[in-house]
Amino acid sequence: MTADAAPVSVGTEGGSPDSGSSVWMRRFTEYGIIWITLGLFVFLSISSRSFLTGANLRNIVDQQSLIVIGGAAMTLTLISGNFDISISSIYINATILTALLYNATESAFVSILAGVALGAVFGFVNGWIVAKLGINSFIATLATSFVFFGIAFLVSDRSIIRVTDRDFSQIARGRDFILTNASWIAVAVVLIFWFVLERTTFGRHLFAVGGNAEAATLAGVRVPRTLIATFVLTGVAAGLAGALLASKTLSAQPSDDFSYVFAVLTAVIIGGTSIAGGEGAVWRTVAGAFFIALLTNGFNIHQIDPIIQRLVQGAVILLAVAADNWTRSRQ
Amino acid sequence: MALDRVSVAIEQGTIHALVGENGAGKSTLGKLIAGVHRPDGGELRIADAAVDLRSPKDAIDLGVAMVAQELSLIGTRSVLDNVLLGMEPSRAGVVDMAAARALFDEVSSRYGVDLDPTETVGNLSVAQQQRVEIMRGLARDARVVIMDEPTARLSHDESSQLMDSLRDLARRGVTVIFVSHFLEEVLAVADRITVLRNGRVIRTSAAADETRETLVEGIAGRRLDAAYPARRAAAAESPVVLSVRNLTRAGEYEDVSFEVRAGEIVTLAGLVGAGRTEVVQSVFGSTRPDSGEMWLNGDRHEPASPHDALGSAVAMIPESRRTHGLLMSRPVSENVSLPHLRRFARRGVLRRNAELSDVSVGVDQVGLTGASVDSPMFALSGGNQQKTLFARSILGTPQLLIADEPTRGVDVGAKRAIYDLMVDLAANGTAILAVSSEIDEVLGLSHRILVMREGRIAGELDAAGATDRELMALAFGLTERELA
Numbered sequence: 001m002t003a004d005a006a007p008v009s010v011g012t013e014g015g016s017p018d019s020g021s022s023v024w025m026r027r028f029t030e031y032g033i034i035w036i037t038l039g040l041f042v043f044l045s046i047s048s049r050s051f052l053t054g055a056n057l058r059n060i061v062d063q064q065s066l067i068v069i070g071g072a073a074m075t076l077t078l079i080s081g082n083f084d085i086s087i088s089s090i091y092i093n094a095t096i097l098t099a100l101l102y103n104a105t106e107s108a109f110v111s112i113l114a115g116v117a118l119g120a121v122f123g124f125v126n127g128w129i130v131a132k133l134g135i136n137s138f139i140a141t142l143a144t145s146f147v148f149f150g151i152a153f154l155v156s157d158r159s160i161i162r163v164t165d166r167d168f169s170q171i172a173r174g175r176d177f178i179l180t181n182a183s184w185i186a187v188a189v190v191l192i193f194w195f196v197l198e199r200t201t202f203g204r205h206l207f208a209v210g211g212n213a214e215a216a217t218l219a220g221v222r223v224p225r226t227l228i229a230t231f232v233l234t235g236v237a238a239g240l241a242g243a244l245l246a247s248k249t250l251s252a253q254p255s256d257d258f259s260y261v262f263a264v265l266t267a268v269i270i271g272g273t274s275i276a277g278g279e280g281a282v283w284r285t286v287a288g289a290f291f292i293a294l295l296t297n298g299f300n301i302h303q304i305d306p307i308i309q310r311l312v313q314g315a316v317i318l319l320a321v322a323a324d325n326w327t328r329s330r331q
Numbered sequence: 332m333a334l335d336r337v338s339v340a341i342e343q344g345t346i347h348a349l350v351g352e353n354g355a356g357k358s359t360l361g362k363l364i365a366g367v368h369r370p371d372g373g374e375l376r377i378a379d380a381a382v383d384l385r386s387p388k389d390a391i392d393l394g395v396a397m398v399a400q401e402l403s404l405i406g407t408r409s410v411l412d413n414v415l416l417g418m419e420p421s422r423a424g425v426v427d428m429a430a431a432r433a434l435f436d437e438v439s440s441r442y443g444v445d446l447d448p449t450e451t452v453g454n455l456s457v458a459q460q461q462r463v464e465i466m467r468g469l470a471r472d473a474r475v476v477i478m479d480e481p482t483a484r485l486s487h488d489e490s491s492q493l494m495d496s497l498r499d500l501a502r503r504g505v506t507v508i509f510v511s512h513f514l515e516e517v518l519a520v521a522d523r524i525t526v527l528r529n530g531r532v533i534r535t536s537a538a539a540d541e542t543r544e545t546l547v548e549g550i551a552g553r554r555l556d557a558a559y560p561a562r563r564a565a566a567a568e569s570p571v572v573l574s575v576r577n578l579t580r581a582g583e584y585e586d587v588s589f590e591v592r593a594g595e596i597v598t599l600a601g602l603v604g605a606g607r608t609e610v611v612q613s614v615f616g617s618t619r620p621d622s623g624e625m626w627l628n629g630d631r632h633e634p635a636s637p638h639d640a641l642g643s644a645v646a647m648i649p650e651s652r653r654t655h656g657l658l659m660s661r662p663v664s665e666n667v668s669l670p671h672l673r674r675f676a677r678r679g680v681l682r683r684n685a686e687l688s689d690v691s692v693g694v695d696q697v698g699l700t701g702a703s704v705d706s707p708m709f710a711l712s713g714g715n716q717q718k719t720l721f722a723r724s725i726l727g728t729p730q731l732l733i734a735d736e737p738t739r740g741v742d743v744g745a746k747r748a749i750y751d752l753m754v755d756l757a758a759n760g761t762a763i764l765a766v767s768s769e770i771d772e773v774l775g776l777s778h779r780i781l782v783m784r785e786g787r788i789a790g791e792l793d794a795a796g797a798t799d800r801e802l803m804a805l806a807f808g809l810t811e812r813e814l815a
Contacts (some may be wrong), residue, residue: 214654219641
């Protein structure tokens with residue numbers, strides 16, 4: 001950080017305008033995930049006939065829909081400078097509650113709303129613990145994860161719940177216009193979170209809290225309130241994703257499986273939202289999610305050992321974080 | 332320029348003090364000798380050999396150790412571990428505890444430093460921690476120890492203990508360079524004293540030839556006349572905006588009372604650590620006073636948070652714009668509008684056009700030159716960053732503006748622009764409560780000056796007739812008669 005000594009920059013890029021290659025590098029790192037994802041898309045379109053088909057693409061989008069819903073919200077959490085590990089447990093609880101309530105009421109509206117409301121309540125608990133008790137969010141939500149997983153086992157009596165009325169699957173699986181309903185819901189969620197982040201006072205406060213909490217407080221931002229709202233929104237998104245999962249699979253099962261949060265975090269981080277807080281964007285997470293999806297799809301189409309895919313995915317996460325560190329150190 | 336053609340000779344086995352006002356260059360000189368900063372020109376000789384110190388490590392290798400204001404100890408580890416950190420005697424990577432202990436005891440007895448090697452450093456007082464840090468230097472065969480404002484955070488008893496151990500070190504042949512603005516301590520402990528002002532050496536003399544009065548004279552001296560805008564005197568009958576009565580917060584400030592009227596610039600002056608920033612933090616709601624009252628426009632002012640204070644039309648420019656003021660990676664426009672977003676929002680949704688048009692009015696008013704409102708903060712100069720904070724405050728049309736070190740780290744041109752801005756704001760009826768460590772600025776900008784010392788208001792000066800010597804006398808705790 002040498003801005004104190006730096007002359008005033010005239011450009012809007014904020015870089016060093018003297019060097020053309022550095023501007024180019026900045027543009028590349030800024031939108032890198034888009035170029036890479038598009039490149040992969042083009043490569044797969046050329047290298048395989050079965051890739052560029054309506055059914056395959058529709059499947060890719062559908063498979064990513066629940067991850068994108070959680071990821072759009074998790075982007076906000078990371079921008080606020082926090083993690084929410086508990087979305088896996090909220091997701092599983094919401095699946096169980098939605099399945100149970102649908103069997104009891106036969107009302108899709110009531111049962112899905114209940115899953116979402118459950119997410120809001122659990123999210124509030126997380127936010128309160130982080131904002132008011134000041135516990136590191138990674139640890140706090142790891143701890144609440146186990147509590148929530150425990151609740152799921154208690155509520156479900158440790159058994160698989162099956163939704164007997166198959167019509168319920170239409171909520172997520174139905175196809176109204178090219179894509180599945182779950183995909184359209186994901187599109188709506190992305191647009192809502194994008195809007196909240198970029199166009200509302202809450203979104204601005206979020207960037208401020210994650211960028212410099214001290215400065216935000218002195219600028220009159222009520223930091224605890226902002227954090228609690230962030231965790232509530234993350235919980236709501238995880239609850240919605242869980243409710244849709246119940247519709248997709250027509251079943252719900254308690255477990256202590258953290259795979260949902262890891263898939264979501266992978267999408268957010270590969271997209272380039274900073275784990276240091278204060279910077280990031282919802283479109284990045286969408287791009288990150290589709291990069292992973294294309295990678296998986298490409299490996300499947302070309303019948304490459306899925307183990308290789310794990311290696312590549314790990315390397316890509318490291319690359320994404322290294323790129324973030326690199327741009328940061330240049331500021 | 333922090334230092335300008337400074338020449339000092341420091342004799343072995345003496346305590347040599349560097350004194351001067353805030354920003355006179357005394358800490359910078361200490362840091363040059365310790366290898367923290369490098370000189371642009373000139374020569375540094377240690378034990379008659381010219382040296383080029385590229386890092387503190389180079390200095391330590393040559394026997395120069397520095398005890399900085401901020402200690403660099405590992406609080407969770409023992410005294411022994413801290414003293415020998417990075418030089419632990421070991422065999423095949425395994426620390427040889429017996430040898431480590433023997434080395435510690437040897438250093439301890441050679442220099443007469445008495446510390447329990449097994450104690451956890453975090454449990455020690457600040458004074459004891461300083462001795463750990465001194466011992467760390469001694470264990471590395473330091474022949475020169477630089478102490479930068481070592482007593483600023485110590486109680487009276489602890490300070491005198493430290494003075495004793497410094498004298499003891501000097502007797503044993505260690506050279507001590509003592510950077511301080513506490514003149515009594517300097518006179519009591521130092522053998523020789525160098526007075527610095529505006530980056531230049533005024534004189535170096537034997538401590539026996541100096542008194543508090545001669546030191547203050549040397550420190551204050553005659554200043555360059557900086558160009559300050561003409562101040563329009565606030566009307567005597569203008570309403571009191573802020574009234575502070577017997578405000579006390581334990582360990583920070585005590586029994587502080589003052590008033591700021593509309594159109595007035597009142598400056599809290601004094602030495603760093605005198606409690607000035609702490610007082611304005613309470614006025615802004617960052618901390619709460621233990622007792623006393625604040626009144627704003629005749630109503631009780633008890634802000635529970637900066638949010639409350641902003642809601643009562645109080646704005647603050649914090650002391651450190653990077654850590655407390657700005658979001659460095661966000662654009663100028665967002666930094667300006669942050670506290671006022673509600674004004675541009677309908678049901679929480681921002682109206683960007685309204686926001687940008689107000690921001691550009693504010694930015695024009697402060698004269699943000701050569702930068703666009705879309706530029707990220709880190710791309711701006713210090714002066715423009717500071718102006719951004721002023722634009723943010725002005726946008727709230729504050730009745731009371733608190734400006735803590737309003738021109739810190741900005742160039743001369745931006746300084747003048749900020750002074751103009753503050754005088755204009757006052758002329759338009761804003762009450763301004765400033766904190767400043769620059770004596771020129773205090774005298775040139777204020778209508779009234781409140782000098783703080785050790786958490787209390789030591790005295791009040793009317794800026795029209797005030798002199799730097801009066802100000803220094805109050806800040807250092809001398810009477811005017813002693814000065815005259």
